[in-house]
Each structure stands twice: as structure tokens, then as C-alpha cells.
Amino acid sequence: MASYFDEHDCEPTNPDEQYRQNALLELARSLMQGVDIDLGPDDFSEWDQRLPPPAAKEIVQNLPRAVITPAQADKGLKCPVCLLEFEEEETVRKMPCEHLFHSGCILPWLGKTNSCPLCRHEMPTENKEYEEFKKDKERRKQQDHRLENLHGAMYT
Numbered sequence: 001m002a003s004y005f006d007e008h009d010c011e012p013t014n015p016d017e018q019y020r021q022n023a024l025l026e027l028a029r030s031l032m033q034g035v036d037i038d039l040g041p042d043d044f045s046e047w048d049q050r051l052p053p054p055a056a057k058e059i060v061q062n063l064p065r066a067v068i069t070p071a072q073a074d075k076g077l078k079c080p081v082c083l084l085e086f087e088e089e090e091t092v093r094k095m096p097c098e099h100l101f102h103s104g105c106i107l108p109w110l111g112k113t114n115s116c117p118l119c120r121h122e123m124p125t126e127n128k129e130y131e132e133f134k135k136d137k138e139r140r141k142q143q144d145h146r147l148e149n150l151h152g153a154m155y156t
């Protein structure tokens, strides 16, 4: 008899992560339908639990454009927000993570928060407190890393 894991090892991602991603996409979709999203109180100490602030305007304005190739159109490539298939030669916006969206779908979203609704890739923001929070998080990660290296050097 096949084990649970044998039967399920074709799962692309774990269900939790999938749920988080879907939740973000849900938010992006409700925004497209004109629903105003409440991003919670302006309490900067809890960035971990909140959507990050909007992407920097300059970055959003300069978000690269891409033209859908016949191969992409043939594959039925869709905009992850509105789920409409892209048409050949349609001009779309390309996020740094390479995900493609309609301008009308991704631009309002980036005016709310800085991450890709599909993979959570983050763009720089104009919010100093958030950028500090991010730097601080990065510093702590590096410190942990250094400690691990030090530990490794001492005990191997």
C-alpha cells in the first residue's frame, strides 16, 4: 500500500503557504472590484502581521513593460489577479520577480502594498519606519548567521 507521502509528493507547495498566497490574491482581486482594503491601524511595531506599505511611487511608475509573446499567449498565460488570459502582443507589467500583470490590476495593488500578490516578492517603499524594520530584520538574520559560522568554526 502506498503511504500518504507517496500519494501526496506531487503537491506543489504546502497547503499553509498556498493559503497565504491565495489570501493575498483575494485581497488584490477585491481591490480590483473597487472594495477598499483596510490595512489595519498604523501601528509600526507589528509589521510582521500587516501588509507592508505601498511600493515607492518612482519604482511603480518605472515598472518595466513586457509584451506577451505568441508562445505565452498559446500557453494560456493569465494575469494572476483578474484571471483573464493575456492576449498576444498585449503590453503588460513585469514585476522584479518576473510575474506578469495587467497595469490596471497591479498598479492599484502596489499603491496599497509593496509585495507581489503571487509570490510576496517585496519592492522598496518610501516608508522610513518600514525600511528600518526591514534593515533591522536583515541585520538580525546576518548576526544569527555569523554566530552560526563562529560556532561552526569553533567546533569543527
Ligand SMILES: [Zn+2]
Pocket: 079, 080, 081, 082, 083, 084, 101, 102, 104, 105
Ligand atoms: Zn489582470
Ligand SMILES: [Zn+2]
Pocket: 095, 097, 098, 099, 116, 117, 118, 119, 120, 121
Ligand atoms: Zn511574483
